[in-house]
Amino acid sequence: MFGLYNVKKNAYTTKPPVFVSHLKDNPNDSSHLLLLNQAAHQWLLPFVYHSLMFTSSQKLAKFHAAHDVPAERMSERLKLVHNLWIGAEPSNAKRRLSGDLTYASSAWPVTIITRLLLMCGSLERFTLLNFNQNDWEKLENAVPASLKYLSMGPIHGPFRIANLSKDSQLQQFTSISTFMRDDEVRDLVMHPTLKSFRRLSEAIDTDTLAKFAAEQVECVSDSVTLKEYNIAICLRPRSLFDAYSLIDQVENKLRENTQDSRVFVSTIPDRYWSDVVHEEYLSVRLGMFGALVSSVVL
Secondary structure, three states: OOOHHHOOOOOOOOOHHHHHHHHOOOOOHHHHOOOOOOOHHHHHHHHHHHHHEEEHHHHHHHHHHHHOOOOHHHHHHHHOOOOEEEOOOOOOOOOOOOOOOOOOOOOOHHHHHHHHHHOOOOOEEOOOOOOOOOHHOOOHHHOOOOOOEEEEEEOOOOHHHHHHOOOOOOOOEEOOOOOOHHHHHHHHHHHHOHHHHHHHOOOOOOOOOOHHHHOOOOHHOOOOOOOOEEEEEEEEEOOOOOOOHHHHHHHHHHHHHHOOOOEEEEEEEEHHHHHHHHHHHHHHHHHHHHHHHHHHOO
16 A cells, blocks of 8 residues: 555655654554655655664564665664664553563573664663663663663663763663662762663562662762652552552651652552553654654644
8 A cells, every 4th residue: 555655756845744644653564654755765764763662582683684784774774763662562451561572581682682772873762671680781882872761670780871881871760670789879870961760660569679769869969960869659550459558668768868859759550660661662752753743844
């Protein structure tokens, strides 16, 4: 259907073609849309590449094979990538993560991910889920300096901004369901570029992570650049656990350790942590469509 769509050379300068709206709602159809004529093809590229989601090792391998080639026109496209998701995707049917990129799975193509990161020189947002904590150090040097927002977990490896590019612009780090050492936390809150540090977890009866995070906040008072240290607790849908009792305990523990107003507890009702990061990825992707279409129309 889309391969036969006849677009005049300058049609896109008057109003966005209907296939942009289609791509917005159907990201998996991008390969078909790129079969359009050359004018439409070039116009569509920013929409296709801005936000990429890889939920399986097969998708990563195919994408890498198509782009890590001598033909510069293919590798140059990766400079259009701003929002990247690697890891399993939330399944609305069973609230499970779909794909073979599960925690500690042997399916993870670490070398391919490293090469992709090295080529995504304009990347601003990166969500990495279920990545083996022992493999994180293999990716650190590949993270582009342009990255501003990083969400990682659960149980991610030791994280220090200093181990990323020396020109790192990281502004927000979300640690998902992970216990971090005191020295890691201090390194983060004291880094001059970091503005927001979020500890994301779920309210369950075995959860001690949020309480532990509340005990690591004293160092925030030493930072002059950090704007917020957010202990974000997701309240699972239909959960019978007394989440508010846990929240009270976390808040009490928090105020025992600091009175800094930049440190706070927030709650996210009727959400799993996977919902939260997925919705954030989608929000950035959908926001891009409005911004790019407006810039072309204007």
